[in-house]
Amino acid sequence: MAGDQGLAVLAGRPPGAARRFSAWLFRRPWLRAGLTLSPPLGWFVLIYLAALAALLVSAFWSVDPFTSEITHSWTTENFKSLIDEPTYREIALRTIGIAAAVTVTDAILAFPFAYFAVRVAPGRIQTALFVLVLLPLWSSYLVRVYAWRLILAHDGALNWSLDKLHLGSVNVGYSNWAMWIVFSYIWLPFMIVPVWTAIERVPESLLEASMDLGGSAWRTFREVLLPLALPGLVAGSIFTFSLTLGDYITPTLVGGASSDFIGNVVYRNVGVANNVPFAAAFATVPMVVMGVYLLVARRLGAFEAL
Amino acid sequence: MQAHRWRRAAAAVAVGALAVAAGCGSDNSSSSNSKLPTKIGKGEGQLNLVAWEGYTQSEWVKPFEKQTGCKVKSKFAGSSDEMVTLMRQGGGSQYDMVSASGDASLRLIRGGDVKPVNVKLIPGWNDFIPQLQSPSHNTVDGKHYGVSVQWGPNVLLYNTKSVTPAPTSWSTIYGSTYKGKVTVPDNPIQIADAALYLSKTNPSLGIKDPYELNDKQLNASVDLLKKQKPLIKKYWALSSDESDLFKNGDAVIGAAWPIAVKTLESDNQPVKDTIPKEGATGWADTWMLSAKAKHPNCAYLWMKYISEPKPQAQQAVSYGETPVNEKACPLMDQIEKGSCARLHANAPASYFNSIKFWKTPISDCGDGKKDCKDYTVWQQKWQEIKG
Numbered sequence: 001m002a003g004d005q006g007l008a009v010l011a012g013r014p015p016g017a018a019r020r021f022s023a024w025l026f027r028r029p030w031l032r033a034g035l036t037l038s039p040p041l042g043w044f045v046l047i048y049l050a051a052l053a054a055l056l057v058s059a060f061w062s063v064d065p066f067t068s069e070i071t072h073s074w075t076t077e078n079f080k081s082l083i084d085e086p087t088y089r090e091i092a093l094r095t096i097g098i099a100a101a102v103t104v105t106d107a108i109l110a111f112p113f114a115y116f117a118v119r120v121a122p123g124r125i126q127t128a129l130f131v132l133v134l135l136p137l138w139s140s141y142l143v144r145v146y147a148w149r150l151i152l153a154h155d156g157a158l159n160w161s162l163d164k165l166h167l168g169s170v171n172v173g174y175s176n177w178a179m180w181i182v183f184s185y186i187w188l189p190f191m192i193v194p195v196w197t198a199i200e201r202v203p204e205s206l207l208e209a210s211m212d213l214g215g216s217a218w219r220t221f222r223e224v225l226l227p228l229a230l231p232g233l234v235a236g237s238i239f240t241f242s243l244t245l246g247d248y249i250t251p252t253l254v255g256g257a258s259s260d261f262i263g264n265v266v267y268r269n270v271g272v273a274n275n276v277p278f279a280a281a282f283a284t285v286p287m288v289v290m291g292v293y294l295l296v297a298r299r300l301g302a303f304e305a306l
Numbered sequence: 307m308q309a310h311r312w313r314r315a316a317a318a319v320a321v322g323a324l325a326v327a328a329g330c331g332s333d334n335s336s337s338s339n340s341k342l343p344t345k346i347g348k349g350e351g352q353l354n355l356v357a358w359e360g361y362t363q364s365e366w367v368k369p370f371e372k373q374t375g376c377k378v379k380s381k382f383a384g385s386s387d388e389m390v391t392l393m394r395q396g397g398g399s400q401y402d403m404v405s406a407s408g409d410a411s412l413r414l415i416r417g418g419d420v421k422p423v424n425v426k427l428i429p430g431w432n433d434f435i436p437q438l439q440s441p442s443h444n445t446v447d448g449k450h451y452g453v454s455v456q457w458g459p460n461v462l463l464y465n466t467k468s469v470t471p472a473p474t475s476w477s478t479i480y481g482s483t484y485k486g487k488v489t490v491p492d493n494p495i496q497i498a499d500a501a502l503y504l505s506k507t508n509p510s511l512g513i514k515d516p517y518e519l520n521d522k523q524l525n526a527s528v529d530l531l532k533k534q535k536p537l538i539k540k541y542w543a544l545s546s547d548e549s550d551l552f553k554n555g556d557a558v559i560g561a562a563w564p565i566a567v568k569t570l571e572s573d574n575q576p577v578k579d580t581i582p583k584e585g586a587t588g589w590a591d592t593w594m595l596s597a598k599a600k601h602p603n604c605a606y607l608w609m610k611y612i613s614e615p616k617p618q619a620q621q622a623v624s625y626g627e628t629p630v631n632e633k634a635c636p637l638m639d640q641i642e643k644g645s646c647a648r649l650h651a652n653a654p655a656s657y658f659n660s661i662k663f664w665k666t667p668i669s670d671c672g673d674g675k676k677d678c679k680d681y682t683v684w685q686q687k688w689q690e691i692k693g
Contacts, residue, residue, distance in 0.1 A: 087690045153554035171486065173556055174540045257538035258693045265689070273685055274391040 059280035070277065078281035088265070092285050095261045098176065099244035102183040103237045106191040109184070110236065111229075114196040119204075133192050141186065145253050148182045149173070152254065174256040182254050183244050190243065191236035198232020199225070234302035241293060245286045262286055342424035346606040353604040355380040356392045356404040358591070359545060360565045360625045361455075366617040373611070376604035384543050385493050386410035386664070387685070393419045399598035402605045405455060407589040408443035409495050409517075409664040413681075415444075415451050420594040422449040427606055430613025434630045437658055443665055444592040452594035453609050456618075458627035458649075459586040459661050460499065461579040463562035463570075465552060476503045476582045478559055480530060485537045489551050489560035492541035494681070494688035495664055498587050499561060500527040500534075502662055506584040516587065516662050518671045524679045524687065531691045541692060545569075552577060564626030588661035622649055 025032050059078055062071045082088050117129045136144060151157045152173040159169040172178050202225060210220040248263030255261075262282055269279035297303070353376045355362060362380040371377055381401065383389040386409045393404050398419055406414055414420045425431045431439065431453055438454040445451065464473055469484065479488050480503065490496055501516035504526055513523050539557050542548040549569045551557035567579045593612060595605050611617060618629035619637035623645050629638070635646040650657055671678040 085690070087693055090693055149550075150554075153550075153556055155555040173554075174551075252543065256540055257535055260692060272385060272387040272391060274387075274394060 055280050055283060058277050059284060061277040063275045063277060078278045081278075082281055082285070088282065091260050091265060092262060094176070094259075095245060095263075095286070096289060098180060098183065098261075099241050101180055102187060102244045103191075103240045105180070105184045106188050106240045107195075107233055107237060109188060110191040110195045111233070114192055114199050115225075118196060118199045130196075133189050136186075137189055142249070144186060145182060145250055148178070148185065149254050152178050152181070174254065174259075176256065176259055178254040178256070179250055179259060182250050183247070186250070187240040187243050190239035191233075194232045194235040194239075195229065196232075198229040198235075201232075202228045231301040231303075234297045234300045238294065238297055238302060242286075242290055245289065342422060343427070343602070343606070344424070346427055346610070347603040349374045349376040349604045349607055350601040351375055351604070352377050352379065353403070353601050353608055354401045355608075356383055356389055356401045358382065358405055359384075361405050361591075361621065363621070363624055365624060366612075366620045370608065370611045370617070374604065374607045376601070376607060378608075386495065387493075390414060390417075390419075393596060397598065398596060399600055402596055402599040402601045403452075403608065404594050404596070405591050406452075406594050407591050407664050408441075409589075409666050409681075411443045411451065411592050411594060412446075412666045412668075414594060415446055419597055420451050421597040421599075423452055423595050423606075423609065425450045425453065428453055428610050428613050430610065430615070430618075430631050433615070433633050434613070435632055435655075435658070437655065438590060438630045441590065443590065443663070444594070452592040453613055454630045455591045455593050455612060456621060456625065456627040456629055457588060457590035457658075457661075457663070458564055459581055459588040461562055461564060461567065461586065462582050463548075463552070463560055463567055463577060463579045465558040466576045466578050468558040472578070473559065473580065474583055476584050477507070479537070479561065480534050482537060484559050486539055487556070487558040488534070488537045489539050489542055489548055489557040490534075491561060491563075492543045492692070494684045495587075496561070497524070497527050497531065497684055497687065498662065498664070498667075500530045502587055503584050504530060515672075517665050517667045518678045519667070520671070520677045521679065524683070528687045528691060535691060535693070549573075568624075568626045585660055585662065587664060589664045622651065628653075 025035075058070070060074050060076065062073070062075050062077055063069070064071055113129075117126055121129060149156075153159075154169075154171070154173055156173065158172075162169055172181070206224055206228070207220055210224045211217075215223070246263055248261055248267050251259045251261045251264055262285060266279040266283050269275040269282070355378060357380045359382040362378060367378050381392060383392055386407050389404050389406055389410050390413050393401060393414060394417070404410075404414070404420075406420075411420075425439075434454060438457065440448075440450065441454065444454065462473060462476065462479070464478075466472070468487070469478070476499070478484065479490065480500075490499075497519075498516040501513050501519055501523065504511055504523075505513035505516060508526070511523050511526055513519065519527065540547070540551060542551065542560075545563050545566045546569070548557070548560065548562060548566045551560075552566075552570055553573065553575060562579065564579070567577060570577045593609055595602070595609075599605050612621075613631060615629075615631050615633040615637050618631040618634040619641060621627070622629040622634060623638055623641045626649065628649050628651050629635075632651075635651045638646040638649065638651055646652055667679065667681045667684055669676045669678050669680045
C-alpha cells in the first residue's frame, strides 16, 4: 500500500491519502509539533507529574495508628505537626544548612581547580585532570562513603596519620563534620564540570583587555571572570545543593547522634513507621526549597550554562 | 494562548491522577481463617521469611531445605517497626512468616496480618518452657498466632580495656564518664530501658511496668534519654554497626544484643557483656504465620522444624540467646561446652521473670484507666529525643 502511494506520488498522479495528510499537517504547525512532542510529553506527565500529584495528595491523608491503614480523608494535621514540632524544623534547617555549606565548599574548591585546568595546564595535563575529576564516579557511591567511614573512625587512617605526625587526634567520625567532609568530596565533580565549561567559554581576549586597561589580577577576576563564569557556578550549585538535600545514606553511615536529614525521616516513615502521608508531607519541604532555588538560579542565568 | 491550553491539559491529567490515586483504596478484608489445618500438606517449594539478622543461618536452614524441599528466602529487618511494615507491604502476601518480638506480635494480631496456628501439628511445642507455650504476646483468646522461638535479655556491652572497673549499673550509660563513647539502639522501645532504670533509681515516679507509662513517667524517661544524647556517639540501626563502632574504638560501652557480643568476641576484641543490677529488658520472639501466606505448608514445616531440640540448640548458641525447647540444653553443651548454663537454658523460672520482655505499649494500663501512652506517642518521643 505505502509503496503504491509512493509510486503514485512519484508518477505525478493525483495525491494519495498519505500525501494529503502530510499537506494537511504542513498547514497546521501546532498540531505537527504536538504530535512530535506527545510521546515524551505523555511520559513526562504520566510518570513525573502524576507521581508528584499523588505525593501531594497523600500528604493530606493520615494513617490509622492501630491498623496502619491509610485514612482517605483530608487533613492538614501532617503539615501542622511539621510546623509545630521543633524537632522537624531542626531537621529541615540542618539539612538545608549542610547542603548550603557543602555547596559553598565545593564552589571554593572547584573554581581555582577549574581555572588552573582550563587556563594554565597544558593540553595533556588538562585531559589527565579531567579524567581524575571523573574517576571517582566510576566506583560505587556506597564504597566511597564506607571508605570515608574507615578514614574518619576513631582508630581510622586520619587519626593514625595525625598520630604519626605527633599532632594528637581529632574526633570527627560520626558527626556533622564527617557528613560535611563526605558530602563535599562526593559531589565535587558535579561542581567542577559546569564551572570548567563556564570558564572555558570566557574569551581570553576579555581577560587580556582588562589587564591592558590596567586592571589588577584581583580586579580582573572579580569584575570580568567571576561574573562571566557565574552561571556555571550556579549550575554546579544546583547539583551539589539538591543532591545533598535529598540524601539519606551518608547521614545513616557517617552521621552521629543528631545527624538526621529530611530523607532519613522520610525513609523511616515509609519503611519503618508505615506513615506514608507524613513522609509525603515532609518531602514537600525540599521540593519547595529547590523550587525557590531554581527560580533564583534562573535569574542568575544558570540554565544557559548547563 | 497555547501555554494556556497546555495548562488546562496538565490540570486535567493531574485531576485524573488524583482520581486514580484515590481509587487505589485499601482492601480491608483480613482473611483470618478460623478453620485450622489438621495436617501438614506437601511443601510448596519456597518459604519467604522476615527475620532478625542471624535467625536464618545456613547451619540450620540448609538441613531444613534438604529435608522438606522448601527453599528459604529471608529478608532481615532492623527493628520491630520495620517487621510490621514489611508484613503489611504489598497487601501482606509477600512474606509467609515473621520472627516477631513481643512488641510487634500484638500489633500484627490486632491488625489482622497474621493468622492462628494449630500447635498440635508442632510436636516440639509440648517441650517448650510453660511460660512461653501460650504467652499473652502471641496467644489471644486461646488462639495461638505462631510458636515461640527464642528469648533473651538486652545486655550492657563494654570494652574491658577502656571501661574499668567493670560496670554493674546502667548508670554508666547515663552518666558522663564515657561521654561521646556510648552507643544505644536506634529504636523507640529503648524508652523502656530508661523507664526500667528509673523504676529502680527514682521510685517516687511509681513505674511498675516499663511498657506501661503514664504522661509523667514517659516524660521522665524521655528527659533522661535527652540528657543522655550528648553522651551518644551514634544510635545504631543494625547490630553490625554497633560491632563496627566497638572495633574502631568509636564506642566503648552501650546497650547491645547478644549477637554483637558474639561477633566481637569471635573477632578477639576485648569486650564483655553483663546484666546490670537494675535488671534488663529483653525479647521473646515468635514465628508468626502471615494471614495471606502463599506457602502455608512450608510455613508449618518450618515451625515444626525450628521447634525441634537440635535447631533450637544451634540457633541459641549461634545467636547467644535462650531456646524455648527445654530439651535443647544437652545439645547446646555438645555444640559448645557450658553454653546451656551460660545462656540460662536450664535457669529457674525466677530468671525468666526477672526480664522485662518487650511488648507493645498501649493506652490501657491494665488498671482500668486509659492514661498510658501508646506506641505512636513513643515513636514521636523517640524522634524528638534524636532531634
